[in-house]
Amino acid sequence: MTLNGKEMREFDGTRVKIMVTSACNTACKHCCLGFSGTMAPDVLEEMISSLSPRYELRLDGSELLLDDRYVRLMKRIGQDNVLTNGRILLQKPEHIIELLRENGIRMVFLSYHYGIQGELNDIPLPDVEQAAATVRNAGFRLGLMTTVTKKNRHLVREVCRKAGDLGASFIQINPVVLQGRAREYLQEDTLNETERE
Ligand code: SF4
Structure with missing residues (x-):
């Protein structure tokens, strides 16, 4: 298969996540993005045309909104x-809201770093709750x-209750991953194996 004139090795799986951009409207200390750059929409469209007949695609990145x-x-x-981070x-x-409706979005995932939000970025937790x-x-x-570090790992039950109060139907608890910016800022806060369990 060729894409933009380059020879590609064919992937055997069924799902492909395309990391579209690293651009964001905040700069979280735990951000694990390991790349920088932005794919122009027309280049992305071309990639989608090429891959969609064969794979189930997902667009991701930093702040796609x-x-x-x-x-x-x-x-x-x-x-x-x-x-989204909600900002x-x-x-x-x-x-x-109109953009999401028009384009078939049914579920919105918000970054909600209960107990450590202020240490990770400049979006106050009450703002995320308002979002x-x-x-x-x-x-x-x-x-x-x-995101969970040593500092908020004791709050996991509390954040689950909070999720209920906010009307969430899903919560994902993510132990901080030492990739990207997290390597620089969160070495000491990363959970060990026992704490992860
Ligand atoms: S973690 Fe998410 S919201 Fe924070 S800087 Fe990275 S992409 Fe942006």
Whole structure:
């Protein structure tokens, strides 16, 4: 198979996640993205045309809601959920809600780092909770993605209760991964094997 004139080795699996961009509107200390750069929408479209007959595709990256064109391409591949840190939902709520609706998004995952949010980025937890309310009030399903370090590992039950209060139907607890920026900032806060269990 060739793509943009380059010879590609064929992948045997069924699912492909395309990391579209590393651009973000915050700079989390735990961010594990291991690349930098942005794929132009027309290049992405070409990639989708090439891969979609063979694979189930998903678009991911950092903050994909910063560019409407990426959300429109989610519709094209049948992706019905998106992950966001929530900031843009507070800055442009009507626009983003309409964009998500128009493009078939049914579930929104919010980064919600209970107990350590202020140590990881500059988006206050109450702002994320307000973004959660915006998502629920607009009729979307809500999921939470919570990073866990040594500092908030004792709060896991509490964050699960909080998820219920916020109307979330899903929560994912993610022990911090020492990749990307996390290597620089969170070496000492990473869970050991016993703590992970
Ligand atoms: S962790 Fe997510 S929200 Fe934070 S900087 Fe990385 S991509 Fe952006």
